[in-house]
Amino acid sequence: MAKIGLFYGSKRGNTADAAMTIKESFDQVEPDLVEVHNVKRIELSKMNEYEKIILGSSTWEAGQLQMHWKRAFPQMDEIDLHGKQVAVFGFGNQSEFNTTFQGGIAILSQKARERGADLVGLWPIDGYQVADCPAVEDGHFVGLALDNTNQHELTKERIQTWVQQLISEFGLG
């Protein structure tokens, strides 16, 4: 089966840990189906090797991408995502940063669409305390929204549910 590429940026390790949990959850379909890349260390042209892509970033600086993503981000304009499926996930803090909650996944999803991707993995806002933030669109987050500051106990279960959703949307199950 063709591999899935997961690209993440993380400052304190939350997004990195979630990337590994996502990878392990996909192992039920096929071992090592997901290949995990830290955007701190690779060129984004690596994305050209995949038809199904997962992008993960925490949010910093009032709704901005995590710093390694921010540095790599201009390379996205060189990537053609037409005909590809892209899903996004991220970490934020909904109580302290209510209006910029998950701004990182808003930026990633917008760019993925701009580059031609079919965005999958939308996630319901039920169970979150959010204002009208950029990551919310028609009553859904544009991707999986995780919050280890306020809802740490829900993270693993949310990831597992989201991966089941992606297995279906990617046509793998």
Ligand SMILES: Cc1cc2nc3c(=O)[nH]c(=O)nc-3n(C[C@H](O)[C@H](O)[C@H](O)COP(=O)(O)O)c2cc1C
């Ligand atoms: C200085 C600072 C600014 C932050 N800004 C935001 C923000 O604008 N929006 C948001 O949702 N979370 C914000 N956060 C929360 C982080 O995204 C959160 O701590 C996240 O879990 C970090 O994930 P990481 O370890 O993968 O980098 C901020 C955190 C700090 C310390």
